[in-house]
Amino acid sequence: MGNPRQLESNLRELIGKADKKILFDRSLCVCCYLCAIMCSLHLSHVISLRKAAINIHKNVIEGRVEITIDNARCDLCAGEILPFCVKYCPVSALKLE
Amino acid sequence: MKIPGYGKVALINLSNNTIKIWETEDLLIKYFIGGRGLNIVRLYKLISSDTEPFSERNPIILGSGPLSVSIFGGRVEVTSLSPLTNILSTGSAGGYFGPVLKMAGYDQVIIIGKSQSPIYVYIHDEKIEILDAKDIWGLDTWETIKSLRKDLGSNLEAMTIGPAGENLVKISNIVTEYGRSVGRGGLGSVMGWKNLKAIAAVGSSDVTLYDYEKYLNIVDEIIEHVKRTPQYDYMQKFGYWAAAGVKECQELGCIPGYNFTSPLIPFAEEISTEKFVSEYVSKKLACYGCYTPCDGYFHIKAENFFGLGIKLEGLLGLGARLGISDLTQILKANILCNKYGLDIISVAGVLSYVMECNQRGYRIKGAEDIVFGNSDAVLEAIKNIAFRENIGKLLAEGVKHLSENVGGSTKDFAMHVKGLEITSIEPRSLKGWGLAYAVSTRGGCHTRAFPMIEIYGFKDLAKLFFGNDAVIERLGVKGKGKMIKWLEDYSAAIDSLGICKFPPMDSHVILPAHLVKLYEGFTGLKLKQKDLLTSGERVVNLERIMIYRRGIRREHDTLPKRLIKEEIKEGPAKGHIIELDVMLDEYYEERRWNHDGFPSDDKIKELKLELFLY
Numbered sequence: 151m152g153n154p155r156q157l158e159s160n161l162r163e164l165i166g167k168a169d170k171k172i173l174f175d176r177s178l179c180v181c182c183y184l185c186a187i188m189c190s191l192h193l194s195h196v197i198s199l200r201k202a203a204i205n206i207h208k209n210v211i212e213g214r215v216e217i218t219i220d221n222a223r224c225d226l227c228a229g230e231i232l233p234f235c236v237k238y239c240p241v242s243a244l245k246l247e
Numbered sequence: 248m249k250i251p252g253y254g255k256v257a258l259i260n261l262s263n264n265t266i267k268i269w270e271t272e273d274l275l276i277k278y279f280i281g282g283r284g285l286n287i288v289r290l291y292k293l294i295s296s297d298t299e300p301f302s303e304r305n306p307i308i309l310g311s312g313p314l315s316v317s318i319f320g321g322r323v324e325v326t327s328l329s330p331l332t333n334i335l336s337t338g339s340a341g342g343y344f345g346p347v348l349k350m351a352g353y354d355q356v357i358i359i360g361k362s363q364s365p366i367y368v369y370i371h372d373e374k375i376e377i378l379d380a381k382d383i384w385g386l387d388t389w390e391t392i393k394s395l396r397k398d399l400g401s402n403l404e405a406m407t408i409g410p411a412g413e414n415l416v417k418i419s420n421i422v423t424e425y426g427r428s429v430g431r432g433g434l435g436s437v438m439g440w441k442n443l444k445a446i447a448a449v450g451s452s453d454v455t456l457y458d459y460e461k462y463l464n465i466v467d468e469i470i471e472h473v474k475r476t477p478q479y480d481y482m483q484k485f486g487y488w489a490a491a492g493v494k495e496c497q498e499l500g501c502i503p504g505y506n507f508t509s510p511l512i513p514f515a516e517e518i519s520t521e522k523f524v525s526e527y528v529s530k531k532l533a534c535y536g537c538y539t540p541c542d543g544y545f546h547i548k549a550e551n552f553f554g555l556g557i558k559l560e561g562l563l564g565l566g567a568r569l570g571i572s573d574l575t576q577i578l579k580a581n582i583l584c585n586k587y588g589l590d591i592i593s594v595a596g597v598l599s600y601v602m603e604c605n606q607r608g609y610r611i612k613g614a615e616d617i618v619f620g621n622s623d624a625v626l627e628a629i630k631n632i633a634f635r636e637n638i639g640k641l642l643a644e645g646v647k648h649l650s651e652n653v654g655g656s657t658k659d660f661a662m663h664v665k666g667l668e669i670t671s672i673e674p675r676s677l678k679g680w681g682l683a684y685a686v687s688t689r690g691g692c693h694t695r696a697f698p699m700i701e702i703y704g705f706k707d708l709a710k711l712f713f714g715n716d717a718v719i720e721r722l723g724v725k726g727k728g729k730m731i732k733w734l735e736d737y738s739a740a741i742d743s744l745g746i747c748k749f750p751p752m753d754s755h756v757i758l759p760a761h762l763v764k765l766y767e768g769f770t771g772l773k774l775k776q777k778d779l780l781t782s783g784e785r786v787v788n789l790e791r792i793m794i795y796r797r798g799i800r801r802e803h804d805t806l807p808k809r810l811i812k813e814e815i816k817e818g819p820a821k822g823h824i825i826e827l828d829v830m831l832d833e834y835y836e837e838r839r840w841n842h843d844g845f846p847s848d849d850k851i852k853e854l855k856l857e858l859f860l861y
Contacts, residue, residue, distance in 0.1 A: 180540040182533035183343075184318060191463070196453035197316050198350070207401065210555065211389065211425050213530045213544035238318070238470075240538045241531065 170226070170246050172204075172219060172233055178243035179215045181208040185235035185244060192227050192234050204235050250276060251457040252313035252770040254352045256289075257375055259368060261441055262303055262360030266375050271354045276772070278855065281354060282312035283337055283742035284786045286326035288859055289357055290335070291789060296796040300330040300433075301415070301440045303360045309406065309446060310355045312745020313770050315345040316454045318466055319757065321535040322745045323348060323423075325406070329432030330440075331417040331593075331645045332666035332690045334794040339742050340406075340421070340429035341534035347404040349745075350450025362442040369399065370448040380444040384413065387586040388422040395447050405447040409588030411633040412439035416643040418593035418632070418668070426542070426555030426585050427534070431692060432667055433645075435588045457771030465764040473538060473756040482539055482754070492520030493562050499702065499721065500818020501676040503568045505619055506599035507662055507809055510673045510818040514572035518562050522574060528556065539750055547575065554582040563671035564595030569602060570619030580625055587633035592692075596668025597646045598628055600661050609657055611649075613638035659808035664691030665799065675810055676820035677701050679719070679727045682830045685804045686731065688790035695787075696734040697752045708755055712737075722819075724826050728833025733780070739790075740783030785854045788838075788846050792860065801844040804831060 186202035194201045203223040207216040226246070227233040236244045253276060258267040271285070279285050286308045298304045310324040323345030329336035348356065352373045362377070365384040369376045383394050391407040404423065411419035412435025419435030420428045430437075438444070456462050473479050496502050497515040504512040516522065528543030532555065543556035552575075561581040571577055584591045601617045604610075616624040617638075631639030641649060646668050650661030662669050667690025674681035683696035700708060706716040713719075713733055718726030734752070737759065741748050744766060750757040763774045791799075805811075806827055814822050835842070839850040851857055 177530070180531050180533040180537070180542075182537045182540065183535050184538065187316075187318065187536060191456070191459065194453065195459045196455050198451070198453045200451045201453065209401075210532055210544065211393075211553070213546060213553070238466075238538075240533070240540060 174217045174244045178241050184238045188234035188238045251455045254354050256355045258357045260360040261362040280743035280782050282310045282324040282745045286310045287789050300328040306357050306359045308357045311345040311349040315745030316349045318536045320745050325429045327437050331433040335689050336432035338429045340427045342424035342427035343535045344404045344423045346535045347448045347450040365442045367445040388588050405445045407445040408435040408438045411588045414635045417645050418590045420590045462768035465768045469761045476756045478754045494519050501673040503671045503673050506603040517572045518566040557581045568595045568599045571622045576622035583629045593668040597642050600646045662807045667691045675815040675823045681825035682727050682731045696731045697738050699753045724829050727830045728837045732837040735787050736780045736783035739786035740779045
């Protein structure tokens with residue numbers, strides 16, 4: 151038995167994500183920032199909303215949210231079976247398709 | 248070496264505009280973790296037994312825990328002396344401020360002194376400025392945050408006061424992100440007295456982790472566990488966790504209807520959580536780092552009226568407790584409190600008392616319209632309280648003061664403990680809640696022990712936590728002392744970590760074992776479950792010592808006469824009162840406190856508290 155995350159990484163090699171991209175549904179987003187938190191952890195091994203490739207701009211008092219993804223920096227979480235923003239979103243507002 | 252998850256402390260003196268900054272001390276981290284733990288150490292050190300809440304010496308302390316930026320985190324703890332109770336006020340808010348404070352590099356910001364004119368504190372990364380607040384003084388909490396964001400950027404977070412805090416209302420609070428509040432016991436007025444309109448923060452520093460792989464593994468383990476719980480299924484179907492909603496409280500007979508005279512109400516469906524979610528909420532919302540969202544945005548277009556979600560306290564307090572069945576009116580009252588910066592629980596406590604006085608023929612001049620069911624009078628009264636106008640001058644002092652003014656037997660139904668209005672759950676149907684209200688270190692409040700387990704009846708968890716499941720029997724008294732002690736310690740530890748209390752103590756989807764692993768992965772510091780609870784116990788005991796030194800004794804660990812003398816009229820607990828003395832004896836024994844309510848010498852030694860009792 152290995153590290154579960156290592157096993158995930160190996161599985162990724164079998165599945166591949168090359169021709170897919172991240173899609174999001176703003177209406178579902180709850181503004182928890184878990185996508186950005188986990189994104190920055192993947193990219194930089196630190197928590198930093200500034201260093202995340204995904205950005206959430208909340209306007210809770212109008213019930214609105216904007217999501218942007220910097221495709222130049224997003225590597226779809228290379229080494230992981232799923233991009234972290236998709237994996238950790240609690241309301242399935244993000245998908246890999 | 249800097250410990251991951253930790254940063255600096257800033258001491259800001261508004262009287263002479265000085266700022267002192269230092270690294271959080273390792274010794275304090277070891278014994279008190281962070282957040283609520285570190286806050287009580289600072290408060291204890293800065294005040295003496297006769298420090299006035301409205302004085303330059305009384306600090307307002309904001310603390311982010313080591314896990315505030317983590318998944319499941321998101322909290323900020325605010326601590327000060329309460330002008331309402333003259334003892335401790337400490338509480339935690341969600342939203343985004345706690346994480347941003349940590350991202351700016353701070354574990355704690357301590358504000359003492361008093362400014363001569365309105366100001367706000369602006370923290371942007373490690374830089375701290377004291378800026379003129381003339382233009383925002385007088386604005387409500389929503390207008391304040393909007394104005395600050397317009398001037399300083401949309402990524403700014405702030406803790407703000409509204410008119411209630413400015414007008415030194417003793418049931419005012421502090422509001423962040425429109426609907427998240429903190430500071431029961433009038434902490435809005437502590438800021439108002441200091442001429443401190445807001446504490447605003449922008450944080451863009453990196454927060455490092457001790458062990459990236461280990462942290463991710465434990466996060467995955469916790470999420471897997473969360474998803475396996477039946478509570479998570481419920482959340483997925485219903486939208487969010489609200490098992491102890493109004494309807495469920497009706498089944499248990501723990502509704503505070505008509506100032507705790509009716510444990511069952513005829514309009515439970517009309518003010519239910521389900522009705523709010525299905526008919527009003529148009530968008531779910533969460534705090535920073537939350538995996539189990541519990542907030543909702545609503546917009547009633549016909550009235551151009553909108554806001555963030557109401558919680559059980561709002562539904563029961565501004566609805567059942569006041570005899571109001573119109574959910575839209577309840578939401579309006581809730582939003583008004585948030586905008587003005589008023590504590591919803593205390594507002595409900597004050598107004599329900601006035602309503603019962605009117606019903607019983609005790610005349611309070613100028614309050615004749617405030618009768619059960621009159622929602623327009625409630626909206627008017629909320630405004631009057633916030634601006635200290637008309638009858639609001641008297642109501643702004645809280646229910647204890649008010650009942651001393653009205654006099655007679657009305658004190659028997661002034662529902663407060665140690666001067667703080669009690670939470671809107673009827674404790675004669677949930678005996679542990681009664682004990683929790685009586686011994687809470689900030690007065691009548693449920694969140695020190697947060698005994699939701701007694702409501703839900705999670706037997707397996709009771710065995711895991713307390714060694715047996717009989718203690719969560721709702722109408723029993725045996726074992727409640729042990730249960731409340733354990734829950735208070737756990738709750739204090741969670742508040743110290745900066746974690747939201749809902750997943751570990753409400754929906755119970757996170758266990759103590761998860762928390763210690765998360766802490767270790769994040770900070771690299773070893774923490775056994777036993778040590779986590781001991782840290783919480785240390786916090787509770789230091790808080791107790793602090794309030795003891797301000798005159799609190801066993802005789803103050805009591806409840807309103809109604810709860811210990813009047814039998815409950817109907818429902819599953821019909822005929823019950825709260826047998827407080829029996830539970831208190833057991834609680835004191837479990838705590839190893841002397842008959843006066845002071846920790847025994849061996850308890851102080853065991854907790855190594857003598858190191859901090861300078």
